[in-house]
Amino acid sequence: MIKQRALARLRRWAGADALxxxxxxxxxxxxxxxxxQRASAAEHARFxxxxxHHGELERHLHEIRDHVATVERHVQVGTVMDWxxxxxxxxxxxxxxxxxxxxxxxxxxxxxxxxxxxSYPHWELLVxxxxxxxxTTGVLAGLDxxxxxxxxxxxxxxxxxxxxxxxxxxxxxxxxxxDDNRMHPEWLRSVAWAFEQQPDTQVLYGAFVVDDIRRVxxxxxxxxxxxxxxxxxxxxxxxxxxxxxxxxxHRAGLPEAHFDEALRxxxxxxxxxxxxxxxxxLVLPAVACYYESHAVDRLSAGPTRVVDADRVRNKVR
Amino acid sequence: xxxxxxxxxxxxxxxxxxxxxxxxSEADRLARDVDGEARTHPRxxxxxxHIGELERHLHEIRDDIATVDRHVQIGTVMDWxxxxxxxxxxxxxVVLPTRDRAALLPRAVGSVLxxTYPNWELLVxxxxxxxxTPTVLAAxxxxxxxxxxxxxxxxxxxxxxxxxxxxxxxxxxxxDDNRMHPDWLRAVVWAFEQQPATEVVYxxxxxxxxxxxxxxxxxxxxxxxxxxxxxAALEHHNLADMGTIAHRRNPSGPRFDETVSxxxxxxxxxxxxxxxDALTLPAVALYYESTAPGRLxxxxxxxxxxxxxxxxxx
Numbered sequence: 001m002i003k004q005r006a007l008a009r010l011r012r013w014a015g016a017d018a019l020x021x022x023x024x025x026x027x028x029x030x031x032x033x034x035x036x037q038r039a040s041a042a043e044h045a046r047f048x049x050x051x052x053h054h055g056e057l058e059r060h061l062h063e064i065r066d067h068v069a070t071v072e073r074h075v076q077v078g079t080v081m082d083w084x085x086x087x088x089x090x091x092x093x094x095x096x097x098x099x100x101x102x103x104x105x106x107x108x109x110x111x112x113x114x115x116x117x118x119s120y121p122h123w124e125l126l127v128x129x130x131x132x133x134x135x136t137t138g139v140l141a142g143l144d145x146x147x148x149x150x151x152x153x154x155x156x157x158x159x160x161x162x163x164x165x166x167x168x169x170x171x172x173x174x175x176x177x178x179d180d181n182r183m184h185p186e187w188l189r190s191v192a193w194a195f196e197q198q199p200d201t202q203v204l205y206g207a208f209v210v211d212d213i214r215r216v217x218x219x220x221x222x223x224x225x226x227x228x229x230x231x232x233x234x235x236x237x238x239x240x241x242x243x244x245x246x247x248x249x250h251r252a253g254l255p256e257a258h259f260d261e262a263l264r265x266x267x268x269x270x271x272x273x274x275x276x277x278x279x280x281x282l283v284l285p286a287v288a289c290y291y292e293s294h295a296v297d298r299l300s301a302g303p304t305r306v307v308d309a310d311r312v313r314n315k316v317r
Numbered sequence: 318x319x320x321x322x323x324x325x326x327x328x329x330x331x332x333x334x335x336x337x338x339x340x341x342s343e344a345d346r347l348a349r350d351v352d353g354e355a356r357t358h359p360r361x362x363x364x365x366x367h368i369g370e371l372e373r374h375l376h377e378i379r380d381d382i383a384t385v386d387r388h389v390q391i392g393t394v395m396d397w398x399x400x401x402x403x404x405x406x407x408x409x410x411v412v413l414p415t416r417d418r419a420a421l422l423p424r425a426v427g428s429v430l431x432x433t434y435p436n437w438e439l440l441v442x443x444x445x446x447x448x449x450t451p452t453v454l455a456a457x458x459x460x461x462x463x464x465x466x467x468x469x470x471x472x473x474x475x476x477x478x479x480x481x482x483x484x485x486x487x488x489x490x491x492x493d494d495n496r497m498h499p500d501w502l503r504a505v506v507w508a509f510e511q512q513p514a515t516e517v518v519y520x521x522x523x524x525x526x527x528x529x530x531x532x533x534x535x536x537x538x539x540x541x542x543x544x545x546x547x548x549a550a551l552e553h554h555n556l557a558d559m560g561t562i563a564h565r566r567n568p569s570g571p572r573f574d575e576t577v578s579x580x581x582x583x584x585x586x587x588x589x590x591x592x593x594d595a596l597t598l599p600a601v602a603l604y605y606e607s608t609a610p611g612r613l614x615x616x617x618x619x620x621x622x623x624x625x626x627x628x629x630x631x
Contacts, residue, residue: 013321014330022337029344036351043358050365057368060375067382074389110402182400209393211401212511222512224599225397226390290400 073229076285077207084190084286085119091196095123095188096171096252100153100161101179105135114182116145120189123147123175126165131155159259159267166257174257175249176268182290183246190286191249203250203281205243205272206288215293232283234276238316241269246289250275266308273316387543390599391521398504398600399433405510409437409502410485410566414467414475415493419449421609428496430459434503437461437489440479445469473573473581480572489563490582494609497560497602504600505563512596517564517589519546519557520602530607546595552630555583557595561602564589574629580622587630 011017097115101108108127115125125145129136130153140150151168153161158178166174175191177183184190187206194204207229215221230242245268250257256274259267275281325331411429415422422441429439439459443450444467454464465482467475472492480488489505491497498504501520508518521543529535544556559582564571571588573581586595 010324014324014328015334016328016330019330019334019337022341026337026340026344029348033344033347033351036355037347040351040354040358043361047361047365050361050368053372054368057372057375060379064375064378064382067379067386071382071385071389074393078392209397211397224390224511225394227393287396290397 069231070229073231073283073285074207074227077227077229077287080285081186081190081287084193085186087193089120089189089192089196091192092120092122093172093192093195094170095120095173095175095191095249096165096169097123097125097175097177097183097188098128098162098165098169099125099177099179100128100130100158100165101132101136102130102153102155102158102161103132103134103136104179105132105139108136108139108179111177111179111181111183112143112148114185115177115188117185118183118188119185120192122192123188124149124169124171126151126168128153128161128164130158130161156261157264159263160261162259162267163261166259169252172252173249174252176245177289178246180292181244181246182292184287184289186286187288190284190288194282194284194286195249195251198282201282202254202279203248203272203275204284205249205281206247206284206286208244208247208289208291209287210291210293212293216291221293227287229283229285232281237269237273237276238313241266241272243272244268244289244291245271246291248272249288260311263308263311265305266312270312270315273312383545384543387545387597387599388521388541391541391543391601394599395500395504395601398507399500401507403434403503403506403510405506406434406436407486407506407509408484409434409487409489409505409563410479410483411437411439411489411491411497411502412442412476412479412483413439413491413493414442414444414472414479415446415450416444416467416472416475417446417448417450418493418609419446419453422450422453422493424496425491425493426457426462428499429491431499432497432502433500434506437502438463438483438485440465440482442467442475442479444472444475470575471578473577474575476573476581477575480566483566485566487563488566490559491603492560494606495560496604496606498600498604501600501602504598504602508596508598508600509563509565514593515596516593517562517586518596518598519563519586520561520598520600522558522561522603522605523601524605524607526607530605535607541601543597543599546590546597548590548594551583551587551590552627555580555586557586558582558603558605559585560605562586562589563602577622577626580626584626584629587626 099111112125112127115123125148127140127148128151129140149168151164153164173191173195175188190206191204195201207227209225209227210216211225212221212223213226214223236242248268248271254275256277260270263270413425426439426441429437439462441454441462442465443454463482465478467478487505487509489502504520505518509515521541523539523541524530525539526535526537527540528537546556550556562582562585571585574584577584589595
């Protein structure tokens with residue numbers, strides 16, 4: 001007892017009790033501060049998540065901006081086509097239309113009719129019968145417009161057939177059509193107008209309408225007709241094609257304007273890549289052609305798709 | 318050195334006191350930090366709330382663009398439909414109920430006669446008109462027009478009379494105060510040809526003055542309307558006017574609910590889309606004029622009917 005009391009007095013005298021109280025208080029305070037810090041960290045985590053989300057919003061915003069630009073181009077198609085329909089052309093260059101065909105005797109007349117129906121009269125149509133075994137010869141023999149010239153292709157595919165026509169073309173400008181598509185009646189007029197407006201332009205591409213893009217991309221079906229007019233972007237073109245062959249046109253005599261005969265399906269993409277190595281193409285907001293996904297044996301659904309894509313990409317790598 | 322000092326040094330009390338003091342000032346510093354951070358929280362919180370608001374705006378804008386996109390697509394699809402070669406030519410029955418609109422009716426009938434697609438029958442149901450309507454109908458001389466007598470029990474019952482008599486594979490509708498777009502029946506045939514699994518389509522409507530049509534005053538200028546199909550939205554409100562709807566004709570229906578006379582198009586679309594979605598067809602179906610007197614969609618009990626339709630399809 002006496003010893004304990006003496007010890008207590010000694011503790012007080014040496015200030016140990018006061019220190020112990022301060023330590024208790026300090027402990028409690030640190031506990032509170034710790035809790036406050038954890039709460040703050042949780043808030044920060046929330047803010048960080050919010051900021052990450054902000055980045056996502058920014059991506060959405062970019063998508064929306066691209067989408068608006070696309071819609072704007074589509075609206076401009078109406079304006080430009082209206083302009084061209086009313087504009088007076090100052091020149092009338094001969095336009096050579098290259099049309100390769102094989103075993104599409106039932107579809108071919110429709111394609112040819114859309115050339116005959118052009119509001120611009122100064123064209124020549126070069127139909128290359130690429131070794132058809134159906135009635136194509138009969139169909140071609142029945143044509144009686146002096147502006148149509150028919151050729152026999154070597155049967156080595158659409159690219160070689162197009163080269164036959166390019167070599168024989170007399171026009172100042174070359175345009176294209178495939179046998180399962182239809183040309184817009186104002187397209188050749190649009191092409192003539194555009195090259196007249198822009199003397200330095202060597203290459204252009206217009207808009208095309210696809211009836212069911214899902215079927216074309218082999219992702220089922222059920223889509224309704226849509227307009228496609230991609231903005232010019234060489235980097236994007238190096239990854240994928242931006243325009244259908246029927247939407248492309250270029251001045252005649254360009255050394256690059258030759259199809260790679262090793263390609264089956266993607267000659268159009270390869271052509272646009274070659275033609276735009278140096279030059280920037282004009283994106284012409286006018287409908288060039290209508291693309292139907294119903295035709296049988298479409299090349300773009302063919303077996304050489306992957307091989308072709310690799311070959312084209314390898315060239316620009 | 319006093320005994321106390323010596324004792325303190327010997328027991329280490331001084332060192333401990335120094336350490337406690339340092340720890341206390343450290344705790345003070347920590348408290349200031351925590352406090353300072355907490356003061357920034359409202360600012361971050363505001364920032365987050367602002368981001369949330371931006372997100373809502375972004376969604377609104379996305380919807381707006383989707384709408385503009387649909388409107389632009391209308392041009393593309395109509396151009397396509399005008400040029401495409403149809404692979405089939407099914408008979409289309411056009412259902413047109415009328416009552417006491419002798420002055421307007423010829424314009425509506427004329428818009429059917431002007432269709433670019435020829436294989437249609439027009440079923441005009443005269444719903445007990447007391448004006449000159451019988452004379453107007455008697456003067457029509459196109460064999461594709463059939464005149465039927467309604468029971469005088471309203472437009473829904475009159476449309477059922479026409480449905481019972483219809484022979485077409487497809488059914489389209491027109492009201493006597495509207496005009497059909499000349500390529501509409503062609504667009505309908507093309508759409509059902511393209512999409513064999515589709516049972517019902519609806520197209521776009523052009524309204525001369527939407528504000529007046531809704532009874533909200535005016536004046537406004539013509540606008541195009543084409544809603545994206547979404548069943549949940551349809552269960553809440555109508556997405557398509559009567560004259561923009563077309564469907565395959567089935568023996569099992571649909572039938573018009575004869576107790577409904579202002580929102581029967583909504584009821585019809587709900588009936589037709591219970592199992593399958595409607596196709597939103599980006600093509601102009603009709604021109605809607607808000608100037609005709611006695612329009613049904615303005616009748617006094619339309620609010621009660623809206624509740625009725627909602628409760629039926631809930």
